[in-house]
Amino acid sequence: MSLPERSLCAGQVRPDHLGQELILKGWVRRRRDLGSLVFVDLRDREGICQLVFSEDRTPAAFALAKELRPEYVIAVRGTVRPRGEKDVNPHMETGSVEVEVSELEVLAEAETPPFAVEDEALVSEEMRLAYRYLDLRRPFQNARIVARHRLAQRTRSHLSERGFIEIETPFLTKSTPEGARDFLVPSRLRQGSFYALPQSPQLFKQLCMVAGFDRYFQVVRCFRDEDLRADRQLEFTQIDIEMSFPTEEAIMALAEGLVAALFEEAGLAPPPSIPRLTYAEAMERYGCDKPDTRFGLELGTVSEIARETGFGVFKGALEACGCVRGLAVPGMAGISRKQIDELNGIVKPFGGKGVVSLMRRDGALAGAALKHIGEGPAAAMLEAVEAKEGDLGLFVADGYDTACACLSALRLHFAGALGLVEKGRHDLLWVHRFPMFEWSPEEARWMARHHPFTMPREEHWPLLESDPGKVEALAYDLVLDGNEIGGGSIRIHRGDVQRKVFKALGFSEEQAQEKFGFLLDAFRFGTPPHGGIAFGFDRLVMLLLGCDSIRDVIPFPKTTSGLCLMTGSPGTVEAKQLDELGIAIKEK
RNA sequence: GGGGUCGUAGCUCAGUUUGGUUAGAGCGCCGGCCUGUCACGUCGGAGGUCGCGGGUUCGAGCCCCGUCGGCCCCGCCA
Numbered sequence: 001m002s003l004p005e006r007s008l009c010a011g012q013v014r015p016d017h018l019g020q021e022l023i024l025k026g027w028v029r030r031r032r033d034l035g036s037l038v039f040v041d042l043r044d045r046e047g048i049c050q051l052v053f054s055e056d057r058t059p060a061a062f063a064l065a066k067e068l069r070p071e072y073v074i075a076v077r078g079t080v081r082p083r084g085e086k087d088v089n090p091h092m093e094t095g096s097v098e099v100e101v102s103e104l105e106v107l108a109e110a111e112t113p114p115f116a117v118e119d120e121a122l123v124s125e126e127m128r129l130a131y132r133y134l135d136l137r138r139p140f141q142n143a144r145i146v147a148r149h150r151l152a153q154r155t156r157s158h159l160s161e162r163g164f165i166e167i168e169t170p171f172l173t174k175s176t177p178e179g180a181r182d183f184l185v186p187s188r189l190r191q192g193s194f195y196a197l198p199q200s201p202q203l204f205k206q207l208c209m210v211a212g213f214d215r216y217f218q219v220v221r222c223f224r225d226e227d228l229r230a231d232r233q234l235e236f237t238q239i240d241i242e243m244s245f246p247t248e249e250a251i252m253a254l255a256e257g258l259v260a261a262l263f264e265e266a267g268l269a270p271p272p273s274i275p276r277l278t279y280a281e282a283m284e285r286y287g288c289d290k291p292d293t294r295f296g297l298e299l300g301t302v303s304e305i306a307r308e309t310g311f312g313v314f315k316g317a318l319e320a321c322g323c324v325r326g327l328a329v330p331g332m333a334g335i336s337r338k339q340i341d342e343l344n345g346i347v348k349p350f351g352g353k354g355v356v357s358l359m360r361r362d363g364a365l366a367g368a369a370l371k372h373i374g375e376g377p378a379a380a381m382l383e384a385v386e387a388k389e390g391d392l393g394l395f396v397a398d399g400y401d402t403a404c405a406c407l408s409a410l411r412l413h414f415a416g417a418l419g420l421v422e423k424g425r426h427d428l429l430w431v432h433r434f435p436m437f438e439w440s441p442e443e444a445r446w447m448a449r450h451h452p453f454t455m456p457r458e459e460h461w462p463l464l465e466s467d468p469g470k471v472e473a474l475a476y477d478l479v480l481d482g483n484e485i486g487g488g489s490i491r492i493h494r495g496d497v498q499r500k501v502f503k504a505l506g507f508s509e510e511q512a513q514e515k516f517g518f519l520l521d522a523f524r525f526g527t528p529p530h531g532g533i534a535f536g537f538d539r540l541v542m543l544l545l546g547c548d549s550i551r552d553v554i555p556f557p558k559t560t561s562g563l564c565l566m567t568g569s570p571g572t573v574e575a576k577q578l579d580e581l582g583i584a585i586k587e588k
Numbered sequence: 589g590g591g592g593u594c595g596u597a598g599c600u601c602a603g604u605u606u607g608g609u610u611a612g613a614g615c616g617c618c619g620g621c622c623u624g625u626c627a628c629g630u631c632g633g634a635g636g637u638c639g640c641g642g643g644u645u646c647g648a649g650c651c652c653c654g655u656c657g658g659c660c661c662c663g664c665c666a
Contacts, residue, residue, distance in 0.1 A: 032626060033622085034624070036622080036623055037622090037625075038623095039624080041626070050625085052624085054623070083624085084624075089626055092626080095626085112616075113598090113599095115616090121599080121615090123599070123600080124599085124600080124658070125658065126595090180665050181664085181665085199665095200666090224665060228665095229660085229661085229665085232665065348591090349590095349591075349662045351662090451666040452666070549659095559657085559659085560660085561657080561658085563657085
């Protein structure tokens with residue numbers, strides 16, 4: 001009674017098949033029952049095809065068709081027929097034909113799903129994640145995962161063709177200091193010891209260079225036990241690349257070529273040029289190390305003008321070695337008091353104390369702080385940020401980093417509110433010449449901004465001991481539309497330089513040896529200069545597909561609190577399992 | 589760790605401002621009718637732990653406290 005093998009996918013039926021007898025298999029999307037005529041939309045991965053059952057022409061199949069419900073899995077034997085001229089559905093790829101079914105077999109019944117398996121269905125993300133297999137069955141969501149596959153395949157072929165070798169590195173490895181919190185895996189064979197899941201294969205890829213593979217890549221899962229966001233998951237996929245004897249230029253050129261290929265694969269035109277900004281320039285112009293350059297609203301500095309005013313807000317910041325920076329928002333001079341108050345709310349999470357607003361409207365100046373600042377300086381401040389008649393000037397007085405963060409947030413806010421981003425536009429840019437270290441007030445020491453294996457600029461090596469804050473790194477980030485999609489560096493390949501960097505980070509010789517001894521050992525046996533880059537694959541796919549959340553391009557993601565609503569992980573384990581691992585749960 | 593926001597029928601939501609009789613809508617679901625539908629139509633029907641716990645009150649979906657969960661953000665994420 002079983003129907004034979006499928007001859008075609010439902011979504012692939014075309015006028016070419018007119019008159020042919022086909023075997024189709026798939027899911028019932030919807031049944032439209034007109035009494036003695038029944039239409040069924042049959043769905044599979046490739047699309048949807050209309051099936052027809054009629055009482056007088058195919059009575060046996062017709063009777064069974066009455067029983068069909070959404071998401072039943074069925075097999076049919078039928079003949080491809082043209083639709084009448086009036087009956088063609090221009091919205092369907094298969095809309096000019098239909099399949100008259102002579103034989104119907106129900107392969108699996110289905111309960112009514114908790115939500116309709118259709119693109120149009122409005123469903124909360126909570127439901128989608130709890131029934132992810134149904135969510136993924138929806139055509140548009142299914143297509144995202146297929147697109148992800150294509151992008152991964154294109155990555156592999158692109159890099160393979162250029163001499164890169166995909167090499168697997170361990171998931172069960174060693175916990176290292178610095179960086180993100182590790183996921184730990186207890187060892188049964190050696191109780192009390194733990195593996196760590198890799199935050200990235202960083203050290204192993206460097207060791208692949210020591211091993212002489214010359215060019216390495218991997219599409220690889222990474223794990224970081226940190227809080228989740230719209231663009232961050234506990235486990236995520238990285239395109240990890242490393243090469244021997246590189247220049248910065250060689251790595252950047254390779255990365256640009258790969259990204260161009262991925263744009264093409266996604267059906268997008270790659271941005272024609274990829275400008276480079278130094279870190280300092282990015283902060284100066286955009287207040288951000290991953291600026292969205294698809295719109296202007298660039299920042300200016302007005303500290304010197306502000307210094308001449310008696311305004312206490314400015315004075316306080318400047319006396320604390322801060323600055324006064326600002327930006328002009330075109331056409332917003334009519335902003336209301338309420339809206340101005342809302343701006344303070346935007347700035348607050350970034351540590352900003354408030355926003356000073358000055359307006360040029362009706363040929364005069366306005367703003368609550370105008371009387372404190374004075375007409376002359378206020379005009380000069382607006383001039384400095386290029387605010388014209390009808391424009392709003394926003395100023396923040398604070399430490400440099402805080403002022404930048406606040407203004408960057410305001411910049412993004414107004415770009416969204418004013419619709420300044422041209423639809424379909426994508427901007428790529430490099431940010432490079434990052435500082436090697438940043439000061440951590442909590443730990444009272446310097447921390448590596450990129451990672452501790454990044455090569456400092458050679459002319460700055462002497463500063464490693466005297467003034468670490470001034471050391472620049474041979475590191476570069478690739479930014480797409482205001483998102484960091486990749487970052488890399490030239491690595492340290494000399495033990496002596498590596499030791500100096502560890503020292504600057506406050507590691508003792510013993511700590512360095514204990515944590516990274518295997519790397520330092522390897523460096524003693526002839527290490528080629530090397531460097532590389534890693535892309536956040538999920539984030540890149542998200543942006544290329546125009547999604548708002550990384551979860552949309554990950555088949556089985558976790559919620560923002562790290563739970564899997566489908567499996568219920570993380571879960572408790574049997575006492576026996578804990579016992580085997582020598583682990584006891586601490587009572588709260 | 590902190591802030592914001594949401595949680596009411598299978599789903600998406602209204603009702604919460606100002607506590608008051610029997611908690612509503614659309615879609616879906618179940619049944620009847622229907623030969624050209626494709627968001628089929630049409631007639632009828634079923635369906636509720638108002639996230640959970642506690643409190644205030646004569647009375648709580650609505651007010652208060654706590655808690656769990658979704659989403660967004662700060663911190664964190666080399």
